[in-house]
Amino acid sequence: MKSRRRILVSWSSGKDCAWMLHCLQRADEYEICGLLTTLNSEFDRVAMHGTRRAVLEAQADAAGLPLWTIPLPWPCSNEIYESQMHAACARAANAGIEAIAFGDLFLSDVRAYRERQMTGAGLEPLFPLWQIPTAQLAREMQASGLRAKIVCVDTKVLPASFAGRDFDESFLSDLNPSVDPCGENGEFHTCVYAGPMFSQPLDMRPGETVVRDGFAFADFELSASPAMTKS
Secondary structure (H helix, E strand, C coil): CCCCEEEEEECCCCHHHHHHHHHHHCCCCEEEEEEEEEEECCCCECCCCCCEHHHHHHHHHHHCCCEEEEEECCCCCHHHHHHHHHHHHHHHHHCCCCEEECCCCCCHHHHHHHHHHHCCCCCEEECCCCCCCHHHHHHHHHHHCCEEEEEEEECCCCCHHHCCCECCHHHHHHCCCCCCCCCCCCCEEEEEEECCCCCCCCCEEEEEEEEECCEEEEEEEECCCHHHHHC
16 A cells, blocks of 8 residues: 655645645545644744734644744844745654645746745645636635635735635625735735634634734634633
């Protein structure tokens, strides 16, 4: 019997990586060994998404997977980012990991950058969602039961009021046709709280929404601590 390939899933807390995880969970050829996430050390949150560490850890727990975190300083130069990524890749290769899966959809320059990063690292980059039409993909996610909050919007292309909304059919119908349905061009970012990739949904409550540097960030936190939810 052929052994399954040991992989990590690049994890931002958003819908694309969560859907990729679901697809990989159904594929017999992979053993998913963890979720690989970069964290802003200054704020202890996922960069751009603004996801709190506690929410991130709850996602990993619901997925039944260990969380591999890569701490990054703020501000962070590209040189520091690449150095930290190389160290994480070396750690993964030493642990017998064979590949890292990324949730990129169609941006060729981003894919090429990741492929360059993996060169010489002993790891193969995988792109399970590559070039799936994003309108189709968005509705497949929603139909599956995936639920996510809009946690960041680029106010140059979307109103700040879109931050905090659910990633649902109503949200998609309100998007300007120039906005990608999955926000692949950076128009918006999400945080997943339920779906077929999780054993149970996350109970999240909204916090404040702030506008900073041209982006609107909607904060969410767990409604109760893990200890309280298990009692």
